[in-house]
Amino acid sequence: MAERRYDPHEIEPRWQELWARERTWEVSNESAGEELAELSARGALEQKSYVLEMLPYPSGEPHIGHLKTYSVGDAIAHYHRRMGRRVLHPMGYDSFGLPAENHAIKTGVHPRVSIAESIESFRRQFHSWGISIDWSRELATSDPSYYRWTQWIFLELFRAGLAYRKEAAVKWCPKDQTVLANEQVDAEGRCERCGCIVEVRQLEQWFLRITDYAERLLGDLDGIDWPEHVKTMQRNWIGRSEGAEVIFRCDELGIDYPVFTTRPDTLFGATFFVMAPEHPDVLRLASGTPNEQAVHDYVNRALNETNEERGNAERPKTGVPLGRTVVNPVNGEQLPMFVADYVLMEYGTGAIMAVPAHDERDYAFAKAFELPIRQVIAPRDGSEVELPYTGDGVIVSSHPEFDGMDNREALGAIVAWLDREGKGHASVNYKLRDWLISRQRYWGCPIPILYCERCGVVPVPAGQLPVELPDIEDYTPKGRSPLAAAEDWVNTTCPSCGGPARRETDTMDTFVDSSWYFLRYCDAHNDHAAWDPAALHEWMPVDQYIGGVEHAILHLMYARFFTKALADLGHLDFQEPFQSLFTQGMVTKDGAKMSKSRGNVVPPAAIVERVGADTARCYILFVGPPDQDADWSDEGVEGVHRFLGRLWRLSAETAGRAGGPSAGLEQPYAAGGEDLALLRKTHWAIDKVSGDLRRFAFNTAIAAVMELLNEVSRLRESASLEMMRFALGSAASLLFPFAPHVSADAYELLTGERVWEQHWPEADEALLEREVYELVCQVNGKVRDRVQASSGANAETLKELCRAAPNVRAHLDGRELVKEVVVPGKLVNLVVR
């Protein structure tokens, strides 16, 4: 017969059309209905699996990172399906947000229009990659049918007191003209998005009370199967510290100033007191003192500084005395007060007790201002130490009651004393801040709140949702939301008194939209509620979540917070949204991140065009462990393409020789020889790929199928046709999660059946064992020979075999045998002197 060539451009669309036509990857919620009880009674209820990749932000076209994420997720989804589980594998778009809005400002094209185009492009490409998505549940966060429920959730949080409004110093991006969350400002004080230096402004803002959940967000990390480094990042971000709140009183003004400290054991070493420039009392304290003007100037300067300047711990300490004192509650000493920018308003109470002998920053400040330094902790061995000394030891020069005590014990004792005296108490502090969700932007979910002159802040009644985003002419931000210009929309009537009211014109941070989308997929078309609890009960939590590490903190923290808050409000019956998390590495080109400016972008569409989706997907998984960064190589792609071509050609050829497909894939009997060798190799591959899939080692899984194919190729002349068919069919079956089209095609050519309808193959333990194997013979740990040994041989026999091996004898010659180590099935090591 004529030789046929592997043609992905013919094969791939053919299967994609079939899957689309038959809606192969759709799953219903039926088992949540009456059937459930019946099925479960019969024990016939299939186990569910919710496999989810982070939803894409639809901007332009998908990039290679998307290809990697969905290749990983699809492999897992397919594997779970073929292990007999009902798999939910949906897709949606995170379609609100700045890129579309900035594009609109530049081109005048409405974000709704440009987003629709991008979504279409993403959808088309996902189809062309053959990702097994349940398209019936597709959603976009900017669709009113979705954000209606984002608003509903906001109102639920509002009712529960978890959404609140307050004036706050906020990070403001002068270029994007919007408020940013703390998390969106980098260490240098630059806007995460545009890179310009962020300013500070005072504005009334909406916050979500995520800090109420700090303890649970921290504690519940222990129960979920996430990469350790992601958990660590979350723990650091929450930043829990145990210590005490201690009250320092300013007698002159009669005001108590609590401070948070992790080291109440050093209280007797406090020699001064420092407040953050943002502290609301700083100006009042200085007023009427000779330092009033100096304090005023210092505060002004500090507030105008960028985080970049202020955040630098290296620079010399600056500050100004306030001209007042506070009382140290443990010894009644008057401590001078200062304002200094090394104290942060956003942590603790915005004021600190300074213990220069035992804190590096306080030490630097004391040195710069020639303040007293009093050592109150000394090393246990009585040795002299250089100050500041931040280690543990014994209490000295403090109080007879505590002197000589271990400082860690004294810590508790001092807190207990403070508590008794009403001057302090044990306390826990977190770095985590409440989540600022207000954005002075157009393209976001409107906050469903009205301001009425008579009734004040009024939530929009649920029946009036969604508060739809009106069309406007000018998206340019001018320090307030562009929505403020839509007068017809802004001015409305108060639902409670009927009087005039104005709408909130800020929109929500897009992280709000993506904090609950995984819930909506479970019941994507529900018009009466955000979801039917039965649907969530059926699918949640997500069994396997997949995405980039860049979301390790924000998105994952927010989604966990939403889940817990909604559970507390009685809407969910689970505490964690993502049971298991996999974070995939970046795809680089020539070792560098792909970017337009570098000109090293490899668009997936171009690769698919050249070699097909199967090759692209397979290569990206083959190039290295998927959790690590991988460098794209055009030559490497060719290697995978050749491999897929070989699989297909050998399958077509074998099917041709057999006169067409036979029904199914029966394992033929192999008496011995090449047939048995090929059968064993096949079972080895089944075993290897199954194990590798469970541990996300897709690179070695694909390598194993390559090995199997190499073996098929080597034995093609000598093995029986039936064994060839079995080996190739198994190879196609094992490769299906990574390269679905060519695998489905090869499988059909060989068997006439649909590979995705077949249960995942199982390795036969008996065939994994070998009758004979190559025994490695070592002398003093060095390999000197290899001999054939039978699997049943006992230790004595193995030792004898080893001693008899020709090259071993040469190395044994005339030397004393001290020890013999036998590792059955592997090696014998003879130790000689």
Next chain:
RNA sequence: GCGGCGGUGGCGGAACGGUAGACGCGGGGCCCUCAAAAGGCCCUGUCCGAAAGGGUGUGUGGGUUCGAAUCCCACCCGCCGCACCA
């Protein structure tokens, strides 16, 4: 500074404490062909050797072990978080 991850051929990467370098790329040789493309077969860490074989080899230096890329200690380098958090 703190926390995490990593360092293996020319390259990407494999290796439950047990044959280091699977698989792929690149390179070399050969077959098929009038020629090419496509495909197929063989070799490929390094040094000595015609070969058999031997030495050497997983960032550096020690240690544990019959045996270490793997475990322990110290150090060097790289990447990623966090960072004046009291």
